[in-house]
Amino acid sequence: MRFRDDLELRRRVAEEAARAGGAVHRKYRGQELDRTIHDGERADYATRVDFEAQEAVREVVAHHFPHERVIGEEDESFDDIVEQMERGCWFTDPLDGTQEFVHGGPGYSCIVVYVEHGVPQACAAYFDSWDEMFSAADGLGATLNGSPIRVSGQHQLAGAVFSTAYRGTEVAKAQGFAERFVKLVPHVEGFRMPGAPSVMACGLAAGRYDLYVYLSARLEPPQTRPFVGQPWETAAFILLVRESGGAVQPLRGEGDYDVLGHNIYAASPRLIEQLRAVMGDL
Amino acid sequence: MDNALNARRRAVVEEAARAAGAVHMRYYGQGIDRVTKAWRRDFVTQADLEAQAAVKQVIASHFPEDVVIGEEDDDAFNRIAATFDTGCWVTDPLDGTAEFLHTGTFFSSVVSYVEARVPLAAAIHAPFPDELYSAARGQGASMNGAPIRTSRATRLDDAMFVASYTAPTPERAAWFARWMEQVMPAVGGWRMFGSSALCAMTVAAGRADIYSPTPEPATPGPMLGPAQKPQPWETPAYVLIVQEAGGAVSNLYGGEPDLLGFNVYAASRELLESYLTLGRQVP
Numbered sequence: 328m329r330f331r332d333d334l335e336l337r338r339r340v341a342e343e344a345a346r347a348g349g350a351v352h353r354k355y356r357g358q359e360l361d362r363t364i365h366d367g368e369r370a371d372y373a374t375r376v377d378f379e380a381q382e383a384v385r386e387v388v389a390h391h392f393p394h395e396r397v398i399g400e401e402d403e404s405f406d407d408i409v410e411q412m413e414r415g416c417w418f419t420d421p422l423d424g425t426q427e428f429v430h431g432g433p434g435y436s437c438i439v440v441y442v443e444h445g446v447p448q449a450c451a452a453y454f455d456s457w458d459e460m461f462s463a464a465d466g467l468g469a470t471l472n473g474s475p476i477r478v479s480g481q482h483q484l485a486g487a488v489f490s491t492a493y494r495g496t497e498v499a500k501a502q503g504f505a506e507r508f509v510k511l512v513p514h515v516e517g518f519r520m521p522g523a524p525s526v527m528a529c530g531l532a533a534g535r536y537d538l539y540v541y542l543s544a545r546l547e548p549p550q551t552r553p554f555v556g557q558p559w560e561t562a563a564f565i566l567l568v569r570e571s572g573g574a575v576q577p578l579r580g581e582g583d584y585d586v587l588g589h590n591i592y593a594a595s596p597r598l599i600e601q602l603r604a605v606m607g608d609l
Numbered sequence: 610m611d612n613a614l615n616a617r618r619r620a621v622v623e624e625a626a627r628a629a630g631a632v633h634m635r636y637y638g639q640g641i642d643r644v645t646k647a648w649r650r651d652f653v654t655q656a657d658l659e660a661q662a663a664v665k666q667v668i669a670s671h672f673p674e675d676v677v678i679g680e681e682d683d684d685a686f687n688r689i690a691a692t693f694d695t696g697c698w699v700t701d702p703l704d705g706t707a708e709f710l711h712t713g714t715f716f717s718s719v720v721s722y723v724e725a726r727v728p729l730a731a732a733i734h735a736p737f738p739d740e741l742y743s744a745a746r747g748q749g750a751s752m753n754g755a756p757i758r759t760s761r762a763t764r765l766d767d768a769m770f771v772a773s774y775t776a777p778t779p780e781r782a783a784w785f786a787r788w789m790e791q792v793m794p795a796v797g798g799w800r801m802f803g804s805s806a807l808c809a810m811t812v813a814a815g816r817a818d819i820y821s822p823t824p825e826p827a828t829p830g831p832m833l834g835p836a837q838k839p840q841p842w843e844t845p846a847y848v849l850i851v852q853e854a855g856g857a858v859s860n861l862y863g864g865e866p867d868l869l870g871f872n873v874y875a876a877s878r879e880l881l882e883s884y885l886t887l888g889r890q891v892p
Contacts, residue, residue: 426798430769431760432816457738479712488711493799496766501793505786512782517707518774520801521715535713 331467336391337449338464341439344387345453345460348380348421348437352428352455355379369429376428377401380421384439388417400559405552412586415443418559423452424523426494433457434522436529440563442586450563452525461529461567469532469570478573478594479534484601487537487594488517490527500543507542507606514605524557528564531592532571538602539592540609544578554587561586568592574599578609610729610746615722617671618730619745622698622720625667626734627741629660629702629718633709634736656709657681660702664720668698680842689841693868696724701842704733705804714738715803717810721846726868731846733806742810744853752814759856759876760815765883768818768876770796771808788888795887805840809847812874813854819875819884821861841869848872857881 355376378401385397397417398408417439422428424435433456440450451462461476463469469476481487489511493504512518519536521527527539548555565575565584574596577585584590591609593599603609636656661679668677676697678685689699698720703709705716714737721731732743742757744750750757762768770792774785793799800817802808811817848858848866857878860867863885875881 426769430798430817431814432769432800432811488707488713488803493793496794498790498794501790504793505790508789509779509782509786512774513779517711517803518801519713519803520799522800530713533712535711537711 334449334464334467337441338451338462338467340388340391341441341449341451342453342460342462344384344419344439345437345451345462347383347387348419348439349453349455351376351380351383352422352435352437373422373425373429377422377425380437381419384419384421384437388439392417398559400557405554408552408554408558408587409445412442412445412558415441417441418562420525420557420559423525423560427522432522434526436523436525438525438560438563440559440566442558442562445586447562447566447586450566452529452563452567454525454529459529461532463532463563463566463570465566465570467570469567471529471533476533476571478532478568478571479537480572480594481537482595482597484514484598484605486516487598488519488535489515489538490519490521490530490536491540491542492520492522492524492527493543495543504543507609510606511542511602514601524560524564528560528567528592531573531594532567534594537594538598540578540602541589542609544589544609556585556588558586561588561590564592565590612745612747615729615745616748618722619732619743619748621668621671622722622730622732623734623741623743625664625700625720626718626732626743628663628667629700629720630734630736632656632660632663633703633716633718637709637712637736657703657706660718661700664700664702664718668720672698678842686841690869693723693726693841696722698722699842699845701806701840704806704843708803711803713803715807717804717806719806719843719846721849723845723868728845728849728868731849733810733846733850735804735807735810740810742813742850744850746849746853748853750813750850750853752810757814757854759812759851759854760818762818762876763879765796765819765880765887767797768880769798769800769816771800771802771811771817771820773805773808773820773822774801792884792887806843806847809851809874812856812876813851815854815876819873819880821873821884821888822871840871844868844870844872847874859885 381399399419420438428435436452436454438452441448449464530536531539574593575584576591578589665677679700701719709716717735729746734741808820812820845868851874857875858866866872
C-alpha cells in the first residue's frame with residue numbers, strides 16, 4: 328500500500344481531473360444537444376465530448392504526475408495492460424453514460440482512477456448535472472462531496488433494491504435478460520435501471536441501492552481488447568464500494584475482485600450469497 | 610377557461626408540493642419505522658401522512674372552501690370520481706415510498722387541481738435534486754421556473770424508453786418479462802426508476818422519450834389491461850405537465866388519457882403510436 332499522503336494527493340488529483348471532465352460535459356449540453364439530435368449526429372457529438380473530456384483529464388493528471396500514463400477506453404492497444412496496472416497507471420472513462428448524455432438525461436459522469444500493484448488506489452467520479460463528487464482512496468474511506476458515505480448495510484435479499492443496466496437490440500439478449508428478471512424479481516424489494524454504470528455503483532456506495540450486477544454480462548472479450556471488462560470504470564467502482572463498507576466479488580472466477588472483468592457489488596456479503604443461491608449461474 | 614385563476618392555482622400547487630418536499634427531507638435517511646398498513650412493497654410512512662397534512666394546509670390557506678383529497682384519506686378513491694367533475698385538489702404526498710425508505714433519490718410529491726375532468730394546474734417536487742415541475746392548462750410547463758419541452762424523438766428504435774415495474778406476483782412478473790422481451794430490442798435505451806412521477810417528468814423534461822407503466826395480462830385489449838391499482842392522485846399531474854411540455858399522452862389503448870388510471874407518455878404522437886403498435890404484438 329502507498330503512503331497516506333500520496334494516496335490523499337492522488338485522490339485529490341482524481342477529483343480535480345474528474346471535475347475538469349465534468350466541465351467539458353457542461354459545455355456541450357443545451358443548445359448543441361438539441362441540434363445534434365435533430366441532425367442525427369449523436370455519435371459524432373458523443374465522440375467529441377468523450378475526446379475533449381479525456382484530454383481535460385489527461386491535462387490535470389500530467390500537471391501533477393507528468394510521467395504517468397493515462398489509459399482510456401478510446402486507446403488503441405491494451406496489450407500491456409496487466410503490466411501497466413502492476414507498475415502504476417491512471418484510467419479514465421471521460422464520459423460514463425454516453426447514451427444517457429446524448430438523450431439529454433442527467434445520469435452520466437467522468438471517472439478517474441489510479442491503479443498500482445493491480446490494486447485500485449484512489450478514484451473519483453463526478454456527476455456534473457447533480458454536482459455530486461464521489462471519491463475514495465485505499466484504506467481511507469469513500470466520500471460524497473467531502474462527507475463520508477456508507478452502504479445501506481442491507482443483508483436480506485427480500486428487502487434489497489437491485490440495480491442493473493441493459494443495452495442492445497438482439498432479441499436473444501433481451502430474452503436472456505427477461506428470463507433472469509423473472510427469476511430474480513420475486514426475491515427482491517425493488518428493481519431499478521437508473522442510468523450509467525456509475526449511477527449504480529456510486530448509488531450503492533451511498534446506500535441508495537443494495538445490489539448492482541449485470542444480468543446480461545458479456546462473456547467474450549470484444550475484438551478491440553483482450554479482456555471482457557471495462558477497467559476504466561470497474562477499478563473505481565471496486566474501490567468506492569469497498570471503501571464505503573460494501574462487498575465486491577468477481578462475477579466468475581476467484582479472487583477478491585476482477586478489475587478486467589465483471590463483478591457483483593453489494594451492500595453486504597450475505598446479499599451476494601443469497602443472490603447466487605437464487606440465480607445460480609449469473 | 611380562467612387563465613388568471615389557473616395561474617394562481619399553479620402557484621398554490623407549487624407551494625403545496627414544496628411543503629410536502631420539506632417534510633420528506635426532515636424524515637429522509639432517518640431509518641423511520643414503517644408504520645400502519647403495508648401493501649407489499651408499498652409502504653405508508655409517517656412522512657407520507659405528515660406531507661399530506663402539509664399539502665392540505667397550504668391549499669386551505671388559499672382556497673379554504675375547496676375539496677382536497679389525498680391518497681392517504683379513507684375512502685379517497687370512492688370520492689374522487691365525483692369530485693373530478695365538480696372540482697377538487699388531489700395529492701400523492703409521497704410518490705416513490707420504497708425509494709424514499711431505501712434512501713434513494715427518485716421520490717417526489719404530487720399535487721394537482723382537476724375540474725370537469727380536466728387537469729388545470731399541477732406541480733411535482735423532487736427534493737433530490739430540488740426540482741419543481743409545474744404547469745397550468747394552456748400556459749406551458751416549467752422546471753424550477755424555466756420552460757421545459759419534450760425531446761424531438763419520433764423513432765422508437767432511437768428512443769430512450771422508461772418502464773416502471775411494481776408487480777407483486779410471479780404471474781405479473783412473467784407477463785412483464787414477455788412484454789420486455791418484445792419492447793427491449795426495439796427501443797434505443799431502457800430505464801426503470803423508483804417513482805412513476807419522475808418517470809413521467811423525465812419525458813416532460815426531454816431527458817427520455819417515452820414512458821409506459823406496467824402492463825397487465827388480464828385484459829380486454831390484446832396487451833395492456835386495467836391497472837392493478839388506480840392512481841388518480843398523481844395521474845392528472847403527469848397528463849397535464851407532459852401535454853403542456855409538448856408531449857403526447859393516451860390511455861393504454863391509444864384513447865383519451867385516463868385520469869384515474871395508467872397512460873403512455875411520449876415525446877410525440879408518432880412515437881406513441883409506434884409503441885402501441887409494437888405492444889399489441891406481445892403474445
